Amino acid sequence: MPQQDAQPFPSPPRPHARDVGSAASGSATRLEHSLLKALHRLAGDPPLNLLLWDGFAAGPAKARFAIEILDRAALFQLLRSPTISFGELFSAGRLRVHGDLSDMLVEIYRHLERARRSWPAWLRRLWRDRARRGANLADARHNIHRHYDLGNDFYRQWLDRAAMQYTCAYFESPDISLEQAQLAKLEHVCRKLRLQPGQQVIEAGCGWGGLARYMAQHHGVRVRAFNISREQLAWAREQAVREGLADRVEFIEDDYRNITGECDAFVSIGMLEHVGPDNYPALAGVIGRTLKADGIGLIHTIGRNRPGPVNAWIEKRIFPGGYVPSIGELMGLFEDGGLSVLDVENLRLHYAQTLEHWQQRYLAVLDRVRADYDDDFARAWALYLAGSRAAFIAGNMQLFQVVFAPAGSNQVPHSRLHLYRSPAAPPDTALARS
Amino acid sequence: MPQQDAQPFPSPPRPHARDVGSAASGSATRLEHSLLKALHRLAGDPPLNLLLWDGFAAGPAKARFAIEILDRAALFQLLRSPTISFGELFSAGRLRVHGDLSDMLVEIYRHLERARRSWPAWLRRLWRDRARRGANLADARHNIHRHYDLGNDFYRQWLDRAAMQYTCAYFESPDISLEQAQLAKLEHVCRKLRLQPGQQVIEAGCGWGGLARYMAQHHGVRVRAFNISREQLAWAREQAVREGLADRVEFIEDDYRNITGECDAFVSIGMLEHVGPDNYPALAGVIGRTLKADGIGLIHTIGRNRPGPVNAWIEKRIFPGGYVPSIGELMGLFEDGGLSVLDVENLRLHYAQTLEHWQQRYLAVLDRVRADYDDDFARAWALYLAGSRAAFIAGNMQLFQVVFAPAGSNQVPHSRLHLYRSPAAPPDTALARS
Numbered sequence: 001m002p003q004q005d006a007q008p009f010p011s012p013p014r015p016h017a018r019d020v021g022s023a024a025s026g027s028a029t030r031l032e033h034s035l036l037k038a039l040h041r042l043a044g045d046p047p048l049n050l051l052l053w054d055g056f057a058a059g060p061a062k063a064r065f066a067i068e069i070l071d072r073a074a075l076f077q078l079l080r081s082p083t084i085s086f087g088e089l090f091s092a093g094r095l096r097v098h099g100d101l102s103d104m105l106v107e108i109y110r111h112l113e114r115a116r117r118s119w120p121a122w123l124r125r126l127w128r129d130r131a132r133r134g135a136n137l138a139d140a141r142h143n144i145h146r147h148y149d150l151g152n153d154f155y156r157q158w159l160d161r162a163a164m165q166y167t168c169a170y171f172e173s174p175d176i177s178l179e180q181a182q183l184a185k186l187e188h189v190c191r192k193l194r195l196q197p198g199q200q201v202i203e204a205g206c207g208w209g210g211l212a213r214y215m216a217q218h219h220g221v222r223v224r225a226f227n228i229s230r231e232q233l234a235w236a237r238e239q240a241v242r243e244g245l246a247d248r249v250e251f252i253e254d255d256y257r258n259i260t261g262e263c264d265a266f267v268s269i270g271m272l273e274h275v276g277p278d279n280y281p282a283l284a285g286v287i288g289r290t291l292k293a294d295g296i297g298l299i300h301t302i303g304r305n306r307p308g309p310v311n312a313w314i315e316k317r318i319f320p321g322g323y324v325p326s327i328g329e330l331m332g333l334f335e336d337g338g339l340s341v342l343d344v345e346n347l348r349l350h351y352a353q354t355l356e357h358w359q360q361r362y363l364a365v366l367d368r369v370r371a372d373y374d375d376d377f378a379r380a381w382a383l384y385l386a387g388s389r390a391a392f393i394a395g396n397m398q399l400f401q402v403v404f405a406p407a408g409s410n411q412v413p414h415s416r417l418h419l420y421r422s423p424a425a426p427p428d429t430a431l432a433r434s
Numbered sequence: 435m436p437q438q439d440a441q442p443f444p445s446p447p448r449p450h451a452r453d454v455g456s457a458a459s460g461s462a463t464r465l466e467h468s469l470l471k472a473l474h475r476l477a478g479d480p481p482l483n484l485l486l487w488d489g490f491a492a493g494p495a496k497a498r499f500a501i502e503i504l505d506r507a508a509l510f511q512l513l514r515s516p517t518i519s520f521g522e523l524f525s526a527g528r529l530r531v532h533g534d535l536s537d538m539l540v541e542i543y544r545h546l547e548r549a550r551r552s553w554p555a556w557l558r559r560l561w562r563d564r565a566r567r568g569a570n571l572a573d574a575r576h577n578i579h580r581h582y583d584l585g586n587d588f589y590r591q592w593l594d595r596a597a598m599q600y601t602c603a604y605f606e607s608p609d610i611s612l613e614q615a616q617l618a619k620l621e622h623v624c625r626k627l628r629l630q631p632g633q634q635v636i637e638a639g640c641g642w643g644g645l646a647r648y649m650a651q652h653h654g655v656r657v658r659a660f661n662i663s664r665e666q667l668a669w670a671r672e673q674a675v676r677e678g679l680a681d682r683v684e685f686i687e688d689d690y691r692n693i694t695g696e697c698d699a700f701v702s703i704g705m706l707e708h709v710g711p712d713n714y715p716a717l718a719g720v721i722g723r724t725l726k727a728d729g730i731g732l733i734h735t736i737g738r739n740r741p742g743p744v745n746a747w748i749e750k751r752i753f754p755g756g757y758v759p760s761i762g763e764l765m766g767l768f769e770d771g772g773l774s775v776l777d778v779e780n781l782r783l784h785y786a787q788t789l790e791h792w793q794q795r796y797l798a799v800l801d802r803v804r805a806d807y808d809d810d811f812a813r814a815w816a817l818y819l820a821g822s823r824a825a826f827i828a829g830n831m832q833l834f835q836v837v838f839a840p841a842g843s844n845q846v847p848h849s850r851l852h853l854y855r856s857p858a859a860p861p862d863t864a865l866a867r868s
Contacts, residue, residue: 172851305774305841306770307769330765334739335741338739343778344775346846408547412780414605415606416853417854420855
């Protein structure tokens with residue numbers, strides 16, 4: 001669990017801290033006080049205080065959390081577009097959170113979920129997230145560059161040390177380490193694909209190549225792994241050479257739409273979030289022309305219980321072009337692709353736990369992030385990790401692993417028993433050696 | 435496996451049996467010969483012969499199967515509306531099949547799947563199945579009465595003797611008996627629901643009550659089970675009294691739309707096929723108002739890889755009002771219902787195996803069915819069982835088990851390991867005692 005004192009931004013809760021004050025904005029007006037109370041009410045009366053620069057507070061008498069708005073312009077930005085402005089203001093240090101950021105966001109998400117239903121139509125329009133719908137080839141390169149080419153060193157500081165996985169881990173037992181859980185995820189995926197030595201695998205969106213190398217090393221397959229992040233690929237190739245796997249794993253710098261060849265297994269972990277529903281038919285087409293008639297595929301993606309846009313701030317600052325499909329939209333990809341869905345597993349709370357580990361590690365290296373980038377960047381990523389964890393806890397986000405096969409294939413697993421015959425996670429001692 | 439000689443209708447293949455002849459329709463014309471060849475071609479040139487009453491054959495020189503059309507009117511009916519007429523003519527004995535009926539239908543389904551794409555628009559319109567969309571309350575009672583009140587004795591002759599299950603079994607190991615596999619299905623479902631003693635369960639569409647009694651007896655829960663088939667309920671209640679479970683299982687003659695009360699687990703096995711997509715919101719509403727905030731639900735239903743109508747003959751003769759949802763349509767039910775999908779398992783080939791058992795047992799009691807009903811009925815049900823088995827083998831039909839929870843619940847299973855810790859099927863010896 002992240003230590004409270006490892007979190008640099010939130011300070012202890014100060015509900016009704018009427019002594020906050022800020023010379024810059026002067027005393028708040030009665031209108032501003034009313035607007036603050038309205039904002040709290042429209043958010044569904046969450047158990048937190050909203051504080052103004054003059055110490056005025058809206059919210060319950062006792063609360064575990066407070067959001068302190070430090071200047072007049074910040075209040076109006078928040079009223080105008082709360083979703084995007086909360087992130088912008090937090091990153092800029094113009095809005096301070098007291099209490100645990102993730103826990104507070106869980107409360108906000110849950111209260112908003114209910115409160116939203118009673119908003120008038122004009123407010124729903126004003127405050128809605130704008131839905132972006134995926135990325136064309138040029139956008140995709142730009143988007144992926146912005147997020148994944150931040151620097152391998154940046155991610156290496158807080159991702160697992162076993163396989164450098166920037167996707168949901170599988171906590172086969174709740175108390176295993178992040179390293180064990182990420183390796184368990186890789187093994188779980190390999191078992192779902194029923195990999196056999198000598199098979200050919202295509203991976204779309206391979207990150208730093210952790211899965212590709214794991215499949216080659218532990219399941220004796222040959223892998224062609226695609227990615228458009230140059231930084232990630234350089235690291236992935238280096239690592240493959242170091243591990244003596246370069247003859248079995250080929251890392252290819254290209255877009256998923258350009259994948260050719262044939263495979264026994266098609267796998268894509270955490271790429272679909274960047275694809276966008278307009279491009280699902282293209283992805284289904286790629287699967288259709290590469291996956292053998294008796295092959296098996298797996299897509300691992302963040303999802304939602306019902307359709308909706310990505311949080312506007314996340315889309316703007318963290319994942320440009322990102323889109324999170326609902327379970328129904330996700331199934332549409334397989335319907336259109338002439339594929340048969342064999343197995344869907346929802347690992348939502350595993351992602352909350354994964355994010356808790358990342359958050360803890362990230363906060364431990366925050367000073368270095370500040371030095372390498374700047375305060376705003378450091379705060380933005382702290383919010384992104386805390387907010388994502390909160391979204392998985394509150395149920396705004398799901399994590400789906402979908403196993404599928406060409407519709408005509410009868411070479412499908414008889415049951416799922418083979419996934420559970422032995423532990424997927426290595427023992428802790430095995431990891432110490434690696 | 436059903437013995438070839440246990441199948442009374444199909445005789446050994448007689449490709450190019452130019453000596454068949456039939457005085458009734460006289461010699462076929464050249465136009466009729468051309469139409470027969472066109473029919474074979476439009477069906478995608480399947481590996482079977484089409485034979486006319488005068489011995490004329492269309493199709494390959496060597497084939498494992500033949501369909502013999504015994505009179506002129508039959509040929510024109512088949513050309514006009516092949517889907518519905520094949521069933522009608524087969525039932526009436528005006529069309530004979532040589533070779534294994536199921537195996538032949540698998541070939542037909544697979545070839546049609548491809549051939550259909552090249553049909554001209556007018557033909558696609560002419561030959562399409564009409565999509566029925568579910569059943570209102572009055573229709574539902576009529577439809578269910580027609581299928582399920584055929585008589586308990588009828589079903590008892592060919593369903594399993596352990597739990598009288600008229601839904602897909604779970605062949606945990608491929609070689610277990612139908613009785614073991616049906617009990618394994620019940621246990622698998624109970625584990626997915628994580629039943630705990632003392633919990634309250636609601637079952638929508640309980641058939642002969644096998645699951646309801648199993649849950650009460652083996653998992654110590656209290657069950658309220660709903661059904662609108664009076665015949666089934668009478669049997670279910672009798673059986674509950676005999677097993678000393680009447681105080682824990684309440685069988686209620688009412689429609690799913692009228693279910694009230696509260697439950698820890700909501701389960702519905704093989705009812706959704708009768709509900710129709712227009713009524714999915716109503717079913718989702720029932721789940722929403724009965725399932726506790728920390729409860730779990732399961733729906734087990736036949737499904738499809740993409741939307742499409744039910745086979746017209748099946749809809750007319752076997753399942754009036756039936757509708758088989760695509761995986762996407764099925765997910766729509768959960769999206770609209772504010773539910774979160776936790777787990778989807780596709781047991782398609784388990785249904786093919788279940789149907790093989792039913793088919794074998796049915797054919798073994800065929801003489802009694804003929805005596806109790808008539809030849810047409812006996813043939814219709816033989817075709818229905820053979821055609822259903824073929825549909826699951828060819829991949830036209832899927833079998834989905836979906837586990838879900840209210841969207842806000844974090845009381846969800848950590849993983850699926852608990853489903854596989856011990857065998858779900860009882861040993862054969864245990865069954866002998868029951």
